[in-house]
Amino acid sequence: MLKKLKFYLIGLVPGLLIVFFILNQKGTSCSYFPNDRVIAETLTKDFSYSEKFKKEMKTGQISEKQLKNNIIPNGKIDFDRSNAQKQPCPEYILIYPKSNPDYEIHYSKCKEKAEFISLKKLK
CATH class of the missing domain: 1.20.5 (Single alpha-helices involved in coiled-coils or other helix-helix interfaces)
Structure with missing residues (x-):
């Protein structure tokens, strides 16, 4: 033995x-947790921004690089308020940081792209 x-x-x-x-x-x-999977899939998509989102990024002095490298990877999806079953493009609410959030991002994730709809500063 x-x-x-x-x-x-x-x-x-x-x-x-x-x-x-x-x-x-x-x-x-x-990592196969739902939050990590959605964020990882989002980061592989081409990003597109609504005019409202671009304006809010400019107001909050947030660059696209900061969004891709810091905010999205370190954010948390609020599945209670998201519409993950919406077809053809599920919609998500991402909060950043995970505890005591400063920002809330509303976006949709389609097959080819992630479209960012709104960005709210919470504090």
């Missing part, structure tokens, strides 16, 4: 290390 366990561990440990390093290099993530 100990011999079988030893062979099992000899294969398991190097296998786990190899998989860990391969997945780390590709920048993949293994």
Whole structure:
């Protein structure tokens, strides 16, 4: 029995290390929580902005880079107020930061693009 366990561990440990390093290099993530999946899918889409959203970004001095690199990845989807079942483009409410939010973003996520509709400063 100990011999079988030893062979099992000899294969398991190097296998786990190899998989860990391969997945780390590709920048993949293994989070399957709904919030993380919606945000990851959103970040792969082409972004388009309504005129209202552009105006609110300018007023709040938020750049597109800041939106893509900071606000969206660190935000939280409010599924209670979102319409995730809407066809053909589900609509979501994202709040940023997750605790004690400063911003609320309303957007729709279609197959090819994410259209940002409104941006509200909460404080």
